Amino acid sequence: MTSYIFEIIGTGMLILIGNGVVANLVLKGTKGADSGWIGISLAWGIAVFIGVFISADVSGAHLNPAVTIGLAAAGKFSWTLVPGYIIAQIFGAMVGNFLVWLTYKKQYDLTDDTDAVLATFSTAPAVRSYGWNVVTEAIGTFALVFGVFYIAGGALANEPISLGSLDALPVALLVMGIGFGLGGPTGYAINPARDLGPRIMHAILPLKNKGKSDWSYAWVPVLGPVIGALMAAGVFLLLN
Structure with missing residues (x-):
């Protein structure tokens, strides 16, 4: 149970900081409108660092169903824990974006661009x-x-692995690099919970200028990351 709680906390912090910087960038009436893509990529890296550092030594800091599925597919995590972790991650992401909405409530009210919202x-x-x-x-x-x-040292032993707090910085740098190098085409969800949880919150929150939640696209940042995670597990097993 404690592991699930820390997955909720870690994922919530990830989304609070990550989508918080997006809100600071695109909503009307903020003081962060000049940060641009560099600011977004840096901030998501920092968000990952915070989320991983907080939860790593308790839950292993997956914070991402794709990471959970990839580790399980490679035999590094128990499949029996996968459903609970995924539920915790999605719920944590919902809580994180709820806090973003509370933080920027007045800016949301001022913003009439539904795509920006x-x-x-x-x-x-x-x-x-x-x-x-x-x-x-x-x-x-x-x-x-x-x-x-x-x-996480998974190649060093035939045992389950998880991220520790000392891994927070390298994982943050990895996500930052993905943002800079691969993020432009889709906004690099690379995490089904990161996209699905907040999208659910967009659908249910009383936003003044909500617009549509774009559910026709919602399956892409779920399926794509799962495929990528399974590919990574497969290559990892071939090499080890």
Whole structure:
């Protein structure tokens, strides 16, 4: 139970800081409108560092269903724990974006651009092409999960592995690099909970200028990361 709680806390902090910077960038009436893509990539790296550091020594700091599934597929995590971890991660992401909404409530009220409002919750492609969007998310998530295997020392022993607090910085740098290098086409969800949980919150919160939640795209940042995680697990097993 404690592991699930820390997955909720860690994922909540991830989304609070990560989508908080997006809100600071795109909503009207904030003081962070000049941070741009560099600011977003840096902030998501910092958000990962905080989330991992807080939860690593208790839950292993997956914070991401793709990481959980990838570790389980490689035999490094128990499949019996996977459903509970995924539920905790999605719920944590919902809580995190709820706190973003509370923080920026007056700015949300001022913002009439519905696409900007949605961007503070979930991802969207720069060019909508579902097949290629899945490919982009799969490649980005492959880079994340494959990197996590080696950052966490998974190649060193035939035992279950998890991230520790000392792994927070290298994982943060990995996510930052993915943002800079691979994030442009889809906004690099690389995490089904990061997209799905906040998208659910967008659908249910009383936003003044809500617009649509773009559910026609919502499956892409779920399927793409799962495919990428399974690919990473497969390559990891071939090499080890």
